Amino acid sequence: MKPYVKTKFRNSLLSRYLIIIGFALVLVPILIPVSFAASWGVNRLLFPPAPGTAETVRDYGSGLDLETMWHGEAQALGGKAPQAIDERLRQLKREYPDASLFWVDSAGQTRLQLPERSGLPAKWSAEDAIAYMKRAVNGDPFTIVAFIGSKKSPGNQGFMVFELPRAHMYKSSTERNGDSRFYGLFMFMMFAFFILISYLFFRDIRTRLLRLETGMARTGPNGLPVRIAEGRPDEIGRLEQAFNRMVDELGQSRQREREEEELRKNLIGNLSHDLRTPLTVLGGQLYSFRKEPLSEQGREVLALMEVKIKDLGTLIDHLLSYNLLSSGRYALNPEDRDVLRIVRVSAAAWYPLWEKAGIEADIDLPDEPLIWNVDEQGFRRVLDNLFQNLVRHARSGGYVGISLAERHGKPALVIADRGPGLGAVSPSKGAGLGLQIVDLLLREMNLCRETESTAERGTRTYIFTAAPSPLVK
Amino acid sequence: MIHEKTILYIEDEKEIGDWVHQDLRERGYGVIWLTNGDRAVDEAASCQLAILDVMLPGLDGFTVGQRLKKQYPGLPILMLSARTSIDDKLQGLQFADDYLTKPFHPDELAARVEVLLRRSGAPSAEPLQLGHLLIYEKENIIKNRESGEEIVLTGKQFHIFQYLLRHLGQIMTKEQIFESVWGEPYLDGDKTLMVHIRHLREKLERDPASPEIIETIRGIGYRVRA
Numbered sequence: 208m209k210p211y212v213k214t215k216f217r218n219s220l221l222s223r224y225l226i227i228i229g230f231a232l233v234l235v236p237i238l239i240p241v242s243f244a245a246s247w248g249v250n251r252l253l254f255p256p257a258p259g260t261a262e263t264v265r266d267y268g269s270g271l272d273l274e275t276m277w278h279g280e281a282q283a284l285g286g287k288a289p290q291a292i293d294e295r296l297r298q299l300k301r302e303y304p305d306a307s308l309f310w311v312d313s314a315g316q317t318r319l320q321l322p323e324r325s326g327l328p329a330k331w332s333a334e335d336a337i338a339y340m341k342r343a344v345n346g347d348p349f350t351i352v353a354f355i356g357s358k359k360s361p362g363n364q365g366f367m368v369f370e371l372p373r374a375h376m377y378k379s380s381t382e383r384n385g386d387s388r389f390y391g392l393f394m395f396m397m398f399a400f401f402i403l404i405s406y407l408f409f410r411d412i413r414t415r416l417l418r419l420e421t422g423m424a425r426t427g428p429n430g431l432p433v434r435i436a437e438g439r440p441d442e443i444g445r446l447e448q449a450f451n452r453m454v455d456e457l458g459q460s461r462q463r464e465r466e467e468e469e470l471r472k473n474l475i476g477n478l479s480h481d482l483r484t485p486l487t488v489l490g491g492q493l494y495s496f497r498k499e500p501l502s503e504q505g506r507e508v509l510a511l512m513e514v515k516i517k518d519l520g521t522l523i524d525h526l527l528s529y530n531l532l533s534s535g536r537y538a539l540n541p542e543d544r545d546v547l548r549i550v551r552v553s554a555a556a557w558y559p560l561w562e563k564a565g566i567e568a569d570i571d572l573p574d575e576p577l578i579w580n581v582d583e584q585g586f587r588r589v590l591d592n593l594f595q596n597l598v599r600h601a602r603s604g605g606y607v608g609i610s611l612a613e614r615h616g617k618p619a620l621v622i623a624d625r626g627p628g629l630g631a632v633s634p635s636k637g638a639g640l641g642l643q644i645v646d647l648l649l650r651e652m653n654l655c656r657e658t659e660s661t662a663e664r665g666t667r668t669y670i671f672t673a674a675p676s677p678l679v680k
Numbered sequence: 681m682i683h684e685k686t687i688l689y690i691e692d693e694k695e696i697g698d699w700v701h702q703d704l705r706e707r708g709y710g711v712i713w714l715t716n717g718d719r720a721v722d723e724a725a726s727c728q729l730a731i732l733d734v735m736l737p738g739l740d741g742f743t744v745g746q747r748l749k750k751q752y753p754g755l756p757i758l759m760l761s762a763r764t765s766i767d768d769k770l771q772g773l774q775f776a777d778d779y780l781t782k783p784f785h786p787d788e789l790a791a792r793v794e795v796l797l798r799r800s801g802a803p804s805a806e807p808l809q810l811g812h813l814l815i816y817e818k819e820n821i822i823k824n825r826e827s828g829e830e831i832v833l834t835g836k837q838f839h840i841f842q843y844l845l846r847h848l849g850q851i852m853t854k855e856q857i858f859e860s861v862w863g864e865p866y867l868d869g870d871k872t873l874m875v876h877i878r879h880l881r882e883k884l885e886r887d888p889a890s891p892e893i894i895e896t897i898r899g900i901g902y903r904v905r906a
Contacts, residue, residue, distance in 0.1 A: 570899025
């Protein structure tokens, strides 16, 4: 395995999501004024202000500011000559061009008016003053009346008046409220945008995971999973890479296994060839001895040697077959076959040998087929080995019985002999490779073998299907 | 009994080749022995049987055998194998008519050769004598040797008898006979074959109750002994 490779932080899903969150957090303080400005802008676009008003309006501050200023001025003018008062008012008029100013002396005489206007009494009586004040309260223009001089001796020097149309004092409050009417909408749109980004982010992850799952579940023609297309090199991308690495390694190991299998098969094939060839030569040489004049004893020895060569050939076959089978290097192809038919064909091949060996064959098989899932070659091999054992070890019984019987509630093939039984000492007894091969082959074909053997009644071998009986060990 | 048959024999092991060649000649066969498969197809033209070793230098026995079978589909091929009987390479021997594993006894080889030649060869001009019967295979005539009468068989009876004659001395199962003669799968418990055999015996046997020509192998099938 390759060592764990850390993904670059900028490639990770976590970092991408953190960027989205961070972006949102940073933008909130910016967002609020921005959406306010946007709201103001949209409001201006949708509801443009009445033309002209904005340009002429001058802001002179609030009414309180003006009052403070005016009373201050009046106090400062206390004790001054009328000319000085005139002078000061002219200056103030220049500062407040939209305002109209006048003053009245202590005798009630109207003095300087800026601008000059009608409607003011030339000589103020008490009634005039009251009527003027009444009119001025909360009216337009906004009016401030201040006594000139100190507050301690009012009326000494008269009073001065400041009038200003209210339009010049403050902006339209209705206009100000309208500026924020789209603010909420903009905030909502911004948040909706972030939610959308988040949703798309997770939807993308989900889509890729689903695609990955589909890709992992797909298998190629060799039964192995196939490689998947690798996407962005983030966490999921790494998962995809790891999966592909695994698929590659699986394929390589399968390949190695195949090569080993091939190597082993070749080795065994060559070994078999190398062992059997000299044996065949030996057999040929022995055979040619027959043409020589030989004593009776010589002929017997020759016959025995021929038998031993045949045995040796069988042993080599068993040894190599066992090697192939036990290492699982031999593939069987089980199919549904009528085993009774295979048994009959096998028995037909063995029959002449039994006749020669003086073994009476009692074959009692039903005509109805018995279908088992077996590999035909493998099953033939099982029967061959069993019959071979029978000829070798149970010849003395002079009997072979092939029949069908019930075993653990299932039909079982029975091969019976009347030999001395398995416990007996047989001159040609070996390591029992033949039977081990039988067992390996039967196991591969999901079949079972049980043997009953007594010295008196011989051996009965049962073959039956292994699964799914719980009685089978 | 069989003469003037030529066998193509391909074997690279000189010592084995020597004695098999010698033995087959002594048994009355003509033998063309090659040590590799290069000229096999040319030489096979005059042969009635091919015996091939599986492991050959250059072209292996499988390839040579398949080429021969392609060129001469009727030529029986016997493979000699030094491989293990469980080797899956044996699957590659499907094209072969028979195979024999080394070491083998010369008598066994001779027996197989005879069976293959009988099965595939043209019917012999010589009449075949079976018990009280005289069989002229070429003319498809069966005569009772004692009475000189000709025995006339129906189509199916003739086919069954011919099949057993082709596999003279071999036991054939009921399924094998039925499927070869009728050309359809043998159904379980099919009594047709038994009926035909009974009628065949009534015509051929001296005593149909204790048949001498067509032998019943109980539980397996039938055999006509040579």
